[in-house]
Amino acid sequence: MAEITLVEAVSMALAHEIAHDPDVVILGEDVGINGGVFRATAGLQQRFGDDRVIDTPLAEAMIAGIAIGMATQGMKPVAEAQFMGFIYPMIDQIICHAARLRNRTRGRMSVPMVLRAPYGGGIHAPEHHSESTEALFAHMPGVRVVIPSSPSRAYGLLLAAIRNPDPVIFLEPKRIYRLYKEEVTDDGEDLPLDMCFVLRDGGDVTLVTWGAMTKETLEAADALTEQGISAEVIDVATIKPLDMDTILESVKKTGRCVIIHEAARTCGVGAEIAAQLAEKGLYDLHAPVQRVTGYDTIMPLYKIEKKYMPSTARILKAVNDVMEMS
């Protein structure tokens, strides 16, 4: 039992699976001796060899394609996009093959791969290093999309992702990679890939979020407690498939819902959640749904990136708005 950060939990899960399953292989740019630009694969090549932890040439489409090729031949590659901003050349291979080969062959082939990428802003990184485009993947039939928000969930969800026989896009909220430590046992226990996590129970309003925004959302929940408002906080965690039942149940209880995400607003995952509330939870809603999101702009360079990101204050404002309405 060790106190570890989220990024260390990622490493721990990778090490666990690579040690226990000879089919698991890690590949990506700088994942080897350098241990990844965020140290997520630190020490793994040294420990498991360079045929298990493989530095690739610089070509993202190729990384995805090679991983899919390996996966269809029975291996379980865990590929890395160095930043989510560099994941786009992989989309073609993901849509055309990772997401389709099982269906295309009526189950004869499958693509048990994971594509990991650090995502999100707020770390003063250069352009293209702050993307939150999980919604693009959530719209792709045939993949799963998972975003952990704590060390223990990172560990359990990543294990599940690697073990899952279908392609999983595993997005790591790099802003909270080292935010805090948590005790995580390296027991090989995975977590379900189709369930939200209720991080805090509450009766007045439901706050739905994922990834690094859990930080501001929990902070907002704390502040609300002081105002006498009891907020239920849900970490969606498995963006696709989406566990709407848990969210609907919560809204049934609270009658109010604020959805928080860092991604651009239009057609973000928040839209899908709000849409399902309008479809299945309409009669439970006592107030309009609110989304607190990034703007439909390019994440600014770091001087004002903070102004792009949904803040605790913006969450509080939205909650106060919905509390006033009825």
Place this chain on the structure above:
Amino acid sequence: MAEITLVEAVSMALAHEIAHDPDVVILGEDVGINGGVFRATAGLQQRFGDDRVIDTPLAEAMIAGIAIGMATQGMKPVAEAQFMGFIYPMIDQIICHAARLRNRTRGRMSVPMVLRAPYGGGIHAPEHHSESTEALFAHMPGVRVVIPSSPSRAYGLLLAAIRNPDPVIFLEPKRIYRLYKEEVTDDGEDLPLDMCFVLRDGGDVTLVTWGAMTKETLEAADALTEQGISAEVIDVATIKPLDMDTILESVKKTGRCVIIHEAARTCGVGAEIAAQLAEKGLYDLHAPVQRVTGYDTIMPLYKIEKKYMPSTARILKAVNDVMEMS
């Protein structure tokens, strides 16, 4: 004044602009002597020369990149993805450069390009030829997304797209390329790029759709008239930016909304519309919003592709459902 089909209206707009603006250039696979696989550029190379209508090597990322390069140097390229299923290698250049160069340079550079692609299913085409992934583009800050649904709107919207100083993704509903003819005057009049079209007025329910699904939606509206239900039909047309005002106004009147699209359901553009209804139209809604959409599956090969597509019957069922609820 000629009666022309939607695809002919596309050709007419292209010809008009190429004749009137020396900066306009068409490029893509088979757009030249072959006139495009759907004949959208038929005769244009013969008429305007092969330095205005340019066959490219087979490389979609390159087509996008070349177009962006040309656009930033002041030309107005109209690039074609032969089918939307082959647009994905272009996404990286679209996100990284087309959508960003203006903002990145604080307006010093701009990317006045159009990316045309035939989209949608229902024509018994091979795999990857039936995609409806407009939502991916709707989530990208910095681009516009436009989908015409009639010959005259195709003409006016395409002119506007070419003239617009920012990148426009122009998706053509190929299932209705030749569905019917309409009188379209080649008068060079463009249409606004931020407005829905109300195709039919009605007071009982609002049907929101775009592209080829306008066909089934209008059919449903006809059938509803016979049932004594008066449906307002809105063609969104400009997916991004979305003209929510028109939709909200309609729902204020009708109290009911059914959104119809061919794309996969989860995180489709329908989600954004439903979400905004949950945010801004909640108190107007007399019944839950309903989405009639493609499934979160791969569009099947043609033997059963019809079963994937939202049918008039499915639209009617959804409308009847919301009419029953209150």
Place this chain on the structure above:
Amino acid sequence: MKTIASFEIKYYQFLDEHGKPVIENMPALASDLDQLTQLYKTMTQVRIFDDKAIKLQRTGKLGTYASSLGHEAIHVGMGSAMKHEDVLAPMYREYGAMMCRGVKMSEILTYWGGNEEGSNFSGPAHDYPICVPIATQCMLASGSAMAFKLRKQPRVAVTIVGDGGSSKGDFLEALNAAGAWQLPVVFVIANNQWAISVPRKKQSGAQTLAQKGLAAGLPSVQVDGNDIVAVRWAMDTAIKRAREGKGASVIECITYRLSDHTTADDASRYRPTDEVEDAWKLEPLIRLKAYLKDQGVWSDDQQTELETECASAVEDAVTEYMNTPIPAITEMFDHMYDELPHDLAQQRAFALETENG
């Protein structure tokens, strides 16, 4: 100034258009008349199949179909050079290769008949199905080869792109990966001079397409793709090299797309008929038959008999195809994931409920 690297692209042809040997020291295959006869039979089978498929399409019994007419030496050359445990990553018209691998003609028809079941075929379970997005299959081949290399299996991946596909980043990145990791993969370029309406010379300023392999440090050759002896010689050499752990190769096969691009295309719009007529003189069956006749192992009677046999096999395939049941609506959902997620399960139930209006 010094020269630090030099390269040559060599061209190989063994049987000329009349089936005459062009050199004295012919490859071993030229004297293995049993095998050559067998290859000829397969090529003929493919040709007769192809002809039938086009007729089925014209009469509304098949969807859009991509003909393999003229490519038989390349496809059969590729497929016949492989072992069962090797992997084929085809594009969309390599029926000859697929048939060598055990895919049934009825399965190919089922695929083009708009039914995914056609890709759940009788060929090796590890072979890739038909791939529509150009050149993306090259990545799958390099990825498979990576798996073989890591597992130290003496297996080889074989893939193919067209002259058009050779312009695409996927092909070029896959080559680079194969070179960087010395992967057991063979890249065949079927240069049939056209990518739909775009002629070879517009695809690239490269004198040969073979030289694309040089960018990745791969041995690269050009062969007469209408000469199966040349195709097989190059394939055998490249596969051996790959199997021995010496890495990847590129083989550009020169041929001609004798048909329209697909049944949805009308090539007369963009290419001169005399070019097509000239190309017919070079096509691969004529010369192989002439060679076999010259060698005294083939006769007109045998030809007639073969054609009858092939036609009857095709008829059986058509019957089987026509009897293939239309997929149930549930098929759309049931192969999306190993385990159907709850949201999709709801959609499946809804689809079943509403499928008839």
Place this chain on the structure above:
Amino acid sequence: MKTIASFEIKYYQFLDEHGKPVIENMPALASDLDQLTQLYKTMTQVRIFDDKAIKLQRTGKLGTYASSLGHEAIHVGMGSAMKHEDVLAPMYREYGAMMCRGVKMSEILTYWGGNEEGSNFSGPAHDYPICVPIATQCMLASGSAMAFKLRKQPRVAVTIVGDGGSSKGDFLEALNAAGAWQLPVVFVIANNQWAISVPRKKQSGAQTLAQKGLAAGLPSVQVDGNDIVAVRWAMDTAIKRAREGKGASVIECITYRLSDHTTADDASRYRPTDEVEDAWKLEPLIRLKAYLKDQGVWSDDQQTELETECASAVEDAVTEYMNTPIPAITEMFDHMYDELPHDLAQQRAFALETENG
């Protein structure tokens, strides 16, 4: 079997590491001592700027920064060979090139200081800003060149990728486009041996990176990227060729990334210090200074004076940078589109309203 194409990659060096001419017939630039002195001054300016930028980063006054240390001959060689009307499509560390084009040091700092205003620079309005996604800029260069060609303008696009970037499809597709259309573009490969922690030999099985140009049928050479005479010679040749309508070229410049990849990187984790020490012996300033001294046009006094001048110019740039106002929140919205769409206008209003909590 016949040879149908043959290629050579030649290597050019004119000044050795000690600044001694390696051949007798040196390029004209070697005797243009005024210009060489000017180039040396610019290279020195870049080096001193670079050093300061890293210090600013270390003291929290600048964000992540990508050093150009060791690349000065390539960058200044590129930039100085271009005309104003040409177009530069850089990657992210070509300050030497950008400065030759008129971009101010303060603007480069503003960019790395997290402010887009740095890309609204004093260089030509048609030049591209810094490009982070590897190799994507190559497409922009080919696209610009396409515009020049269509408009029959005698203008040239110049772009650069690293050894890492040369593996990427974007680069390879851009080369192919340039070859297919014979575009006026020059592709420079800055082979500095490392792509972050991935060494050159893992990027590709190709003996040289120059030969990637062969895949596109382009004239391709390798030069000593620490020898500005060689870089300029190759650039001048390639630009002339392009300007005359003869098409594109590839120039691989061999150098070494003397610094960490960026200030966010720690290269000691993955590469041996003696390799770096060896590379220092080859760096581009030493040899050019030695040559100028040998030619009697440079002295230690001039060196001291130059360093003082450069340092003071850098100080001015830093002051200007530090005084650059922080962008208003509205800047985030106002350059997204030519005309702010209504939905974004609402978001803008909301952002203004809520920006302070």
